[in-house]
Amino acid sequence: MNICIIGASGKLGQYMVRHALDRGYEVVGVCREKSVKKLDRFEGRITIIPGATNNPDVIRRAVAGCDAVLVVLVPWGVHQYSSGTARAVLDYAKPGARLVFSCGWHITLDGKDKYSKKFLREVKVFSRIGKLLRAVDIDDQVEACRLVFASDTRWTVVRGSDLEEGESQGLPVWSRHVDDPILQSNLTRRVDYALFMVEALQNDELIHEAPAISHHVDDC
Numbered sequence: 001m002n003i004c005i006i007g008a009s010g011k012l013g014q015y016m017v018r019h020a021l022d023r024g025y026e027v028v029g030v031c032r033e034k035s036v037k038k039l040d041r042f043e044g045r046i047t048i049i050p051g052a053t054n055n056p057d058v059i060r061r062a063v064a065g066c067d068a069v070l071v072v073l074v075p076w077g078v079h080q081y082s083s084g085t086a087r088a089v090l091d092y093a094k095p096g097a098r099l100v101f102s103c104g105w106h107i108t109l110d111g112k113d114k115y116s117k118k119f120l121r122e123v124k125v126f127s128r129i130g131k132l133l134r135a136v137d138i139d140d141q142v143e144a145c146r147l148v149f150a151s152d153t154r155w156t157v158v159r160g161s162d163l164e165e166g167e168s169q170g171l172p173v174w175s176r177h178v179d180d181p182i183l184q185s186n187l188t189r190r191v192d193y194a195l196f197m198v199e200a201l202q203n204d205e206l207i208h209e210a211p212a213i214s215h216h217v218d219d220c
């Protein structure tokens with residue numbers, strides 16, 4: 001399988017590259033020019049297309065011929081970085097390609113997620129401060145996901161809980177809604193978030209789903 005990883009140089013992206021190579025996939029990675037060196041350890045094993053992930057021309061070249069695209073949706077800045085990235089992928093991915101996007105629990109597909117007051121307060125504060133500093137635009141990540149949900153592509157939007165580093169704890173559990181008791185933990189190891197994203201490529205049950213994921217807590 002030929003896959004494209006958009007945002008390959010970030011923490012999540014690098015784990016996805018590793019999982020993809022472990023499965024023998026051909027990998028094309030997109031990252032900012034200044035971050036190419038972060039991918040040095042994969043030299044000779046992946047193709048890198050440097051550039052902004054919301055640049056349609058960069059994305060068009062990167063996804064050409066790819067069977068699947070893994071997209072790290074990040075809400076940086078105030079110039080529609082997330083929605084520009086999503087739009088470019090939706091416009092240029094090969095018809096029928098499997099598309100898997102990352103985002104956080106704050107995104108909702110059907111409005112039926114039930115959030116704690118603390119969670120909502122934190123999102124609100126983070127969103128306000130991010131906008132004030134012109135550093136982060138959470139609303140644009142919401143818009144990006146709205147574009148994906150409305151598309152007729154073969155998409156999955158994987159909604160991550162809080163993330164931490166560390167050894168793998170196995171494939172996270174998932175639910176359609178964040179208040180599901182199965183999501184007992186609000187933490188996921190980044191390496192396992194990446195694992196879920198890469199495994200989703202082979203799981204057609206996740207098409208047109210926005211799984212909220214977290215680390216599996218053993219009751220025993």
Ligand SMILES: NC(=O)c1ccc[n+]([C@@H]2O[C@H](COP(=O)([O-])OP(=O)(O)OC[C@H]3O[C@@H](n4cnc5c(N)ncnc54)[C@H](OP(=O)(O)O)[C@@H]3O)[C@@H](O)[C@H]2O)c1
Nearest residue numbers: 007009010011012032035073074076102103104160161163
């Ligand atoms: N962090 C969390 O606790 C958390 C919780 C739930 C869900 N998520 C979701 O998980 C995904 C990965 O998040 P992460 O926090 O782990 O980040 P990450 O993997 O480190 O990825 C950050 C990405 O943003 C890029 N980036 C950084 N600064 C940028 C800028 N100024 N302009 C453009 N791109 C920039 C990075 O590229 P460079 O390599 O070029 O810097 C990298 O591709 C996101 O979709 C996020 O919504 C995160």
